[in-house]
Every structure is written in C-alpha cells, then in structure tokens.
Amino acid sequence: MMPETESAGSAWSVLLHEHSKRRGDATAVRSGSTSLTYRELHALAGSYAVRLAELALPPGRPVAVDVGRGVDLPAAIVGTAIAGHVAVPLGRSDPSGSAFPVAATVSVTPAGPAAVATGIPTEEPVTPTDRPFIVVRTAGGRPVVLGHEQVDAMLTDLAAGLGVGPGDRSVAWTPADRAGAVAELLLPLRAGAELIVVDDDAADPADVVGLLTRWSPTLVMATATLWTILLEAGWPGAPQLRACVVGEPCPARLATRLAGIAASVWTGFGTAETAGWCTLRRVAPGESGALLGPPIGGLTxxxxxxxxxxxxxxxxxxxxxxxxxxxxxxxxxxxxxxxxxxxxARTTQTRADAVRLTELESAVAEVPGVAHCVVTEVDGSVVVTVVPERATDPAGVRAAVQDLLPESGIEVLTRPVPVLDADGRLDRRAMTAPPAPVATGHSREERLIAEVWSDLLGVPSPPLNVSFFELGGYSMAVMKLSARLQETFGLPVPVADLFEHDTISGQAKLVERLYDEQLAELSE
Missing domain, CATH: 2.30.38.10 (Luciferase; Domain 3)
Known part of the structure; x- marks a missing residue:
C-alpha cells in the first residue's frame, strides 16, 4: 500500500491507480527484454515510496535515484514523488550525485527496491513558484530544481498539443539527470501510453535503429543532431510517427527529410529551467524550425x-x-x-556577431551533403566545421561550403563524426578543437584508444588515467565508444565493461583480456 502524504506527488499515485484500473494489463514501460504493465508499474512505484517512507525523513528531502536505465527508472522517480520527496536522478557523468546534496538514495537490488539514508543534513529545495519535484542539470552541470505544477503544466500541454494517449509508444534516451529526460520519461505515463527506455546495451546508432524498427514508436523527441544520426544510420521511420526536434534549431532540410519518414514534424524550444520545453509548433516540410512556436505550460x-x-x-x-x-x-x-x-550570445560576443554567425550556420546547414555543422569565432576568426553525410565526397562538400561563404578567408574544417554533449547536441567547443596529435610513448592499444577518445570527446591527447566521464563522456558517447573500439580492434567490447574500465589504461587492459579470451575460445 502506498503511503499517504500531503505532497503534490499524490497526484501521481491517483493517476497510476486510475491507469492500473482501466488499463492494468497494458504495457506501461519496457526496456531491453523487460517490461511492466500499468498494474505492475503502480505496484513498483508504490514499493519505492514505501521504502522511503520507512526512513521517516522530513518531507520534501532530495533523494538520489540510482537505479540505472531500465523499467525501474520512471518507477523510482514517481515513487519518490509519491513519498513526498524530490527526485535527483543520477547520470553517468556524475554517478555520485555530487552536483546536489541528497538525504537518501533509492536503488534496485535482487530483492527489489531499496532506500538508504545518507545522513547528510539537507533542506527542502526551493523553486521560484511551487513545490519541488525533480532536480536536473544544465549542460554545464548546474543543478536546477523543477516544481510539481511546472512539470504538470508542461506535460499537460505537450500531451494535448501532440495528441498523446493510450496506444502511443514513446522513446526515452536522454540521460536521466538532464532536463530533456523529464518529458521523455513522464509524458507517456501521464497520458497512459507506452514508454520505451533505451538502455545501455544499445551500443551504437545501428542498435538504436534496430530497437526503433522493432517497436515502431509513434513519438520520438530528439535533438536535430540525433535525428540526423538516425537518418544517416538508415532508420525508415514509422507510419504514425510524430517527430519532435527539440534542444537545437531544426534546419529546413532536416524538416523535409523528417517529413519523409514521419506523419508530422514538430519543434520545441526550452531551457533546463523550463524542463526542456517552453514552446511547441508543427513544422511543414521545407519550413525552417527557427520560428518559435506558441508557449506552453502557462509560460510567456x-x-x-x-x-x-x-x-x-x-x-x-x-x-x-x-x-x-x-x-x-x-x-x-x-x-x-x-x-x-x-x-x-556567448560571453565575448555582441548580439550582432551572434546573429551573424547563426545566420551563416543556418545557411551552411542547408548545403547538400552537410550532416552537421557549427560556425564559431576562434581568436577573432570565423571557423566553419562540417561533418559530411555518408556516401558523399568530403572534399566536394567542403568546396560547396566554401563557395557559399561571403568571405574567402573563412576557414572550413571537416570532421568524420560529430561530437555530442550529454544532451545529444553538438558540442560546439569540441567540434572546433584542432585535430588531436597521434599519441606516442604508449602501447599500441593505448594509442589507438586515445585516438578514438580524442575523436569522440574532442580532447587532444587525453590522459591515460583520467576517467572518460571526467573528460565529458556520457551514456550515448559510451555506446559510440563501444562501436568504435569494436571497429578498431575487430572484437566485441561490451558497453558494461567500458563503464567499469573508464580510463584509456584500463580499456587497453580490457582489450588485451578480450583478445586472450577470444584466442582461448578458438584454441578449444
């Protein structure tokens, strides 16, 4: 039985109770080979709430949600709210939750949900207007507290605007501690739809495409960068798909490509303080996504x-x-x-400079053959960095971009793959970093791994014994790392092992061990 509280989280208790009565046997959430019905989700969220209630914490305390990516993730977040506390989901880049002090931690064990008090003195987090619900992080790592009413208003308007309801299937892949994860994880459950949580076993874009093809989602929210990666990986879309581009401007060419694989294309704008969404607009094929749609969630x-x-x-x-x-x-x-x-407007830019660079970037993004691009100013000079589409001639794409530029002195760089931040957006600083020098003085495995790290993270000469996550890595980057290492060394490198061995030195030893295991199997 769920504990009764005075918190706004009781609304989630009522909501899940109604879903379990009306659609108890319908799938609520799935991840990998595991799934929960709405009846099972209701019970699991209640178990997390009970475990927290047993700690007898003062109401409204921040609680770390450390359950990994799977069916327990939304249950633990909702269960924390039902218990009257504030969820602080942990991400791979901050596994200790050091960005925000917590009074307790919930986790999943073989025996089921567990909750342990930390003994750290904490107070109820303060939000500008309402009761705290969840803590997320900005791209720079700053914690932001989101309120119950704020999140509820956003989810209500998104559900109405996108027409989300029972029978829909929606995907969640943003790291749990980021603002974009709030709508991804909670909108489907709010609307009685099915949530698909992409787990850490989806190691590269091809794996994600396989998952999407298998489950045929009707709603996918992703950055323009991630959408381009999916298109480049060959995902054909789905007949009833609503493709939402959020977190980055949507170029007109991308909107046209998405219109070819989706029933409708939508764009949204937001910040961490607005839970990732404050506008929503349907985009016509060929129309630029730069036009901001009407505000949602009661905002202006x-x-x-x-x-x-x-x-x-x-x-x-x-x-x-x-x-x-x-x-x-x-x-x-x-x-x-x-x-x-x-x-x-960056810290050293005037508004005019920022607008000029954005307009130039928008023009470059429409050049045929350009998959990704950033335009920045480095030491007073404009630099254009592009990632060509697959099956295109990089030199030809570079020449086409150069012909477009208004000034002959603008430098054009090409990269083979994009560098992403934890939110799935282009990492602008890493994209414009100079090519990394070839590492020397180490073993062959360490040199090759260092080159892959440098390419993925945009970090020249990454240190041997510094964690991948300390250098800016995150869950989706680990998936890409697994795929690149498999391509480099010719043997499978499990994603789970890369989380355990998170330095170049450790991964070199891991590769050596995997080689030995492969040879031992062949000799049997």
Missing part, C-alpha cells in the same frame, strides 16, 4: 532590448521566458509579432 515569451523593453518588428533581443527568466538566447521579432530564434 518575449524578446527584450538592452534596456529591458520589448523589441520592435525586425529587431533582435534577449529571449525572456515566463516574465522573469532572461536567457542568453536571442530572438528576432517578425512583422506578425512572432519570434524567430536568432542564436545565442
């Missing part, structure tokens, strides 16, 4: 000049969300009053 959107006043038609200003959150993002007001995303 405006663009302000340097004096804090709304800008006029044709002018660019800082984007203000909800009347109080002024971001580094820029928007241009159109003749109809609508706002169009105009870039992000």
């Amino acid at each position: 959107l405006d663009a302000l000049d340097a004096a804090g006043r709304p800008v006029g038609s044709g002018d660019v200003g800082s984007l203000r969300i909800g009347g109080h959150l002024v971001t580094d993002d820029l928007a241009r007001r159109g003749p109809d009053g609508g706002l169009r995303y105009a870039g992000r």
Whole structure:
C-alpha cells in the first residue's frame, strides 16, 4: 500500500491507480527484454515510496535515484514523488550525485527496491513558484530544481498539443539527470501510453535503429543532431510517427527529410529551467524550425532590448521566458509579432556577431551533403566545421561550403563524426578543437584508444588515467565508444565493461583480456 502524504506527488499515485484500473494489463514501460504493465508499474512505484517512507525523513528531502536505465527508472522517480520527496536522478557523468546534496538514495537490488539514508543534513529545495519535484542539470552541470505544477503544466500541454494517449509508444534516451529526460520519461505515463527506455546495451546508432524498427514508436523527441544520426544510420521511420526536434534549431532540410519518414514534424524550444520545453509548433516540410512556436505550460515569451523593453518588428533581443527568466538566447521579432530564434550570445560576443554567425550556420546547414555543422569565432576568426553525410565526397562538400561563404578567408574544417554533449547536441567547443596529435610513448592499444577518445570527446591527447566521464563522456558517447573500439580492434567490447574500465589504461587492459579470451575460445 502506498503511503499517504500531503505532497503534490499524490497526484501521481491517483493517476497510476486510475491507469492500473482501466488499463492494468497494458504495457506501461519496457526496456531491453523487460517490461511492466500499468498494474505492475503502480505496484513498483508504490514499493519505492514505501521504502522511503520507512526512513521517516522530513518531507520534501532530495533523494538520489540510482537505479540505472531500465523499467525501474520512471518507477523510482514517481515513487519518490509519491513519498513526498524530490527526485535527483543520477547520470553517468556524475554517478555520485555530487552536483546536489541528497538525504537518501533509492536503488534496485535482487530483492527489489531499496532506500538508504545518507545522513547528510539537507533542506527542502526551493523553486521560484511551487513545490519541488525533480532536480536536473544544465549542460554545464548546474543543478536546477523543477516544481510539481511546472512539470504538470508542461506535460499537460505537450500531451494535448501532440495528441498523446493510450496506444502511443514513446522513446526515452536522454540521460536521466538532464532536463530533456523529464518529458521523455513522464509524458507517456501521464497520458497512459507506452514508454520505451533505451538502455545501455544499445551500443551504437545501428542498435538504436534496430530497437526503433522493432517497436515502431509513434513519438520520438530528439535533438536535430540525433535525428540526423538516425537518418544517416538508415532508420525508415514509422507510419504514425510524430517527430519532435527539440534542444537545437531544426534546419529546413532536416524538416523535409523528417517529413519523409514521419506523419508530422514538430519543434520545441526550452531551457533546463523550463524542463526542456517552453514552446511547441508543427513544422511543414521545407519550413525552417527557427520560428518559435506558441508557449506552453502557462509560460510567456518575449524578446527584450538592452534596456529591458520589448523589441520592435525586425529587431533582435534577449529571449525572456515566463516574465522573469532572461536567457542568453536571442530572438528576432517578425512583422506578425512572432519570434524567430536568432542564436545565442556567448560571453565575448555582441548580439550582432551572434546573429551573424547563426545566420551563416543556418545557411551552411542547408548545403547538400552537410550532416552537421557549427560556425564559431576562434581568436577573432570565423571557423566553419562540417561533418559530411555518408556516401558523399568530403572534399566536394567542403568546396560547396566554401563557395557559399561571403568571405574567402573563412576557414572550413571537416570532421568524420560529430561530437555530442550529454544532451545529444553538438558540442560546439569540441567540434572546433584542432585535430588531436597521434599519441606516442604508449602501447599500441593505448594509442589507438586515445585516438578514438580524442575523436569522440574532442580532447587532444587525453590522459591515460583520467576517467572518460571526467573528460565529458556520457551514456550515448559510451555506446559510440563501444562501436568504435569494436571497429578498431575487430572484437566485441561490451558497453558494461567500458563503464567499469573508464580510463584509456584500463580499456587497453580490457582489450588485451578480450583478445586472450577470444584466442582461448578458438584454441578449444
């Protein structure tokens, strides 16, 4: 039996109870070969809530959710809320939860859900307007507390706008400690749909394509970068698919490609403070996703000049969300009053420079053969970095980009693969990093692994004994690392082993061990 609390998490208890009565035998969540019905999810979330209630913590304490990626993840988050506490999901880049002090940790054991108090004195986290629900992290690692009413309003508007309900299947792959994971994990359950949690065994884009092809989801939310990777990997889409591009602007060419594999294409904009979403708009084929859609979740959107006043038609200003959150993002007001995303003002850039670079990047993204691109300013010079599409001539793509550029002195670099951050977006700094020198003075395995790390992380000459995660690695990057090491050494390198052996030195020893095991099997 679930504990009764005064928290807003009781709404989740009521919701799951209703789902279990009406659709108890319907699949609620699946991951790998494991699945839960709504009746089973209701019971599992209740078990997590009971384990926390047994600790007799003061209400509203932050609780680390350390259950890995699987069917327990949404159950533990919801169970924490039902118990009246604040979920702090742990990500691979911060497995200890050091970004936020917690009063307890919930985990999954062979005997079932478990909860252990940490003994760390904590207070109830403070949100600007309502009761705390979950803690997520920005791209820079800063913790952000999201409130119950804020998340509920966002999920309500997303469900209504996208038409999500029973019979839908939605995918979650963003690391659990990131803002994008909130909608991915909770929107399907809020709407009575089926949630598919991509686990750590999906080692490369081909594995993810296989999973998507098998389950034929009707809703996928991903960055423009991840969508391009899926298209490049050959995913044919699904007949009823709603493809949502969020976290990065959607180029017109990408919108056209997605229209060919999906029933509808949507774009969203948001920040960690808005749980990743504050707008939603349906995009027509060939239409740029830069136009910001109407705000959702009861928020407002405006663009302000340097004096804090709304800008006029044709002018660019800082984007203000909800009347109080002024971001580094820029928007241009159109003749109809609508706002169009105009870039992000970095610390050393003027608005004009930021807009100029964003417009150039948008133009480069539309060049045929360009899969990914970033345009940045390095030491006062503009640098264009592109990743060509597969089956294209990199030199030809580079020449086409060079022909587009307004200035002959702009440098154009090409990379064989994109470098992603933990949110699945292009890592702009790593993408423009100079090519890494070939490592010397180490074993052959260490040199080859160092080259792969450098390419994936954008870190020249990565140290032998520093963790992959300390250098910016994350779950999806580990999946790519597994695939690249398999390609380099010609033998399977399990993802789970890479989490355990997270340094170049350790992975070199792992490869040697896998070689020995392979030879022993062949000699039997």
